[in-house]
Amino acid sequence: MGLFDKIKSAFTGAEKQQEPQVQEEVQEEVVKEVVEAPVTEDTTLEPEDTKKETEQYEKGLKKSRVSFTRRLNELLANFRYEDEEFFEELEDLLIESDVGFEATMQIADTLRYEAKVQNMKSMKDAERVIVRTMVDMYGETNPDHHVFNENPDGLTVVLFVGVNGVGKTTTIAKMAHQYIDNGKKVVLAAGDTFRAGAIEQLNIWGSRVGAEVISTKQGGDPAAVVYDSIKTAKESGADLLLIDTAGRLQNKKNLMNELEKMKRVISREIPDAPHETLLVLDATTGQNALNQAKIFKETTNVTGIVLTKMDGTAKGGIVLAIGKELGIPVKFVGLGETMNDLHPFDTEKFAYGLFKELIQQTV
Ligand SMILES: Nc1nc2c(ncn2[C@@H]2O[C@H](COP(=O)(O)OP(=O)(O)OP(=O)(O)O)[C@@H](O)[C@H]2O)c(=O)[nH]1
Numbered sequence: 062m063g064l065f066d067k068i069k070s071a072f073t074g075a076e077k078q079q080e081p082q083v084q085e086e087v088q089e090e091v092v093k094e095v096v097e098a099p100v101t102e103d104t105t106l107e108p109e110d111t112k113k114e115t116e117q118y119e120k121g122l123k124k125s126r127v128s129f130t131r132r133l134n135e136l137l138a139n140f141r142y143e144d145e146e147f148f149e150e151l152e153d154l155l156i157e158s159d160v161g162f163e164a165t166m167q168i169a170d171t172l173r174y175e176a177k178v179q180n181m182k183s184m185k186d187a188e189r190v191i192v193r194t195m196v197d198m199y200g201e202t203n204p205d206h207h208v209f210n211e212n213p214d215g216l217t218v219v220l221f222v223g224v225n226g227v228g229k230t231t232t233i234a235k236m237a238h239q240y241i242d243n244g245k246k247v248v249l250a251a252g253d254t255f256r257a258g259a260i261e262q263l264n265i266w267g268s269r270v271g272a273e274v275i276s277t278k279q280g281g282d283p284a285a286v287v288y289d290s291i292k293t294a295k296e297s298g299a300d301l302l303l304i305d306t307a308g309r310l311q312n313k314k315n316l317m318n319e320l321e322k323m324k325r326v327i328s329r330e331i332p333d334a335p336h337e338t339l340l341v342l343d344a345t346t347g348q349n350a351l352n353q354a355k356i357f358k359e360t361t362n363v364t365g366i367v368l369t370k371m372d373g374t375a376k377g378g379i380v381l382a383i384g385k386e387l388g389i390p391v392k393f394v395g396l397g398e399t400m401n402d403l404h405p406f407d408t409e410k411f412a413y414g415l416f417k418e419l420i421q422q423t424v
């Protein structure tokens with residue numbers, strides 16, 4: 062089953078609908094059951110925490126959802142069969158939504174093909190094909206098994222990389238907060254020794270969330286900080302070591318060299334580590350974020366992406382572009398500024414958060 066059908070049945074209860082003729086036969090009985098059934102608030106049968114998480118996705122992706130739904134509805138209102146202009150406008154809409162070139166072409170070509178094969182004439186037909194193709198593409202490019210790689214036998218080491226301002230330090234704080242909330246011990250390493258104020262910023266976060274912070278003076282060697290932090294984390298029996306890094310150095314080559322040096326120190330101390338090297342990308346920067354990712358990918362073995370500030374963009378298509386053009390799994394998504402707004406990436410909830418009304422109105 063494609064992601065579209067899965068979501069449609071999971072969130073809208075569509076799988077519970079029976080064939081029309083069967084429905085007629087049992088209609089009386091169903092009406093009786095419904096009347097006599099106890100009143101429950103929710104009919105989708107989701108566990109409470111899943112429901113809450115789904116709502117957070119809906120809230121965080123609201124800007125993108127509202128904007129895309131409105132624009133697609135406007136476009137569909139002018140749908141004309143065999144009208145090349147319609148397809149071009151659809152392409153523009155997708156590109157402007159940061160879906161990326163490859164995904165845009167695939168969606169538009171699918172629609173062109175289906176329009177011919179199905180002899181598509183109505184706006185509803187076009188809508189169904191577009192929404193289904195897009196949602197299924199999320200499922201194909203981001204299958205759900207991209208789990209966060211945790212060390213089951215002790216310390217898990219996570220290195221955070223990414224250019225300045227994307228949200229590395231706040232993501233570290235959010236993750237630390239959530240693990241500490243679950244009774245884990247977390248150590249933070251202030252590996253950004255370059256930017257004035259970066260060490261202080263991590264120290265403040267550390268004391269807010271209750272994590273020990275290992276640091277040195279500004280301009281110090283980040284590899285030495287990493288070494289010290291591993292030693293402390295091991296000695297104190299910590300579960301998680303989160304390493305902050307600089308977003309900017311004198312130049313790109315220095316930055317990449319510094320990251321490599323940190324990685325060497327980490328794997329010398331713990332052979333399997335870092336267990337994750339997470340590249341943090343700011344969703345509001347669109348194509349720029351993709352270009353950054355390509356540069357990091359060339360030199361660093363990035364194991365996953367943290368996509369921040371999804372709540373701050375109305376062009377929520379970047380996950381498709383990442384899936385199509387980078388092939389690096391999105392492992393976490395930032396849906397807001399509070400400590401609880403970092404979520405493990407869930408393709409189903411994400412696609413539902415982006416297309417809720419469109420999926421519901423698709424018949
Ligand atoms: N709305 C929103 N803001 C976020 C999110 N994640 C991070 N931010 C904000 O982004 C800004 C920059 O975050 P930082 O964590 O300082 O970024 P950084 O990558 O550490 O930046 P440098 O230290 O300069 O390299 C802060 O104001 C954060 O609150 C998110 O998911 N949503």
Ligand SMILES: [Mg+2]
Pocket residue numbers: 229230231253259305
């Ligand atoms: Mg920072």
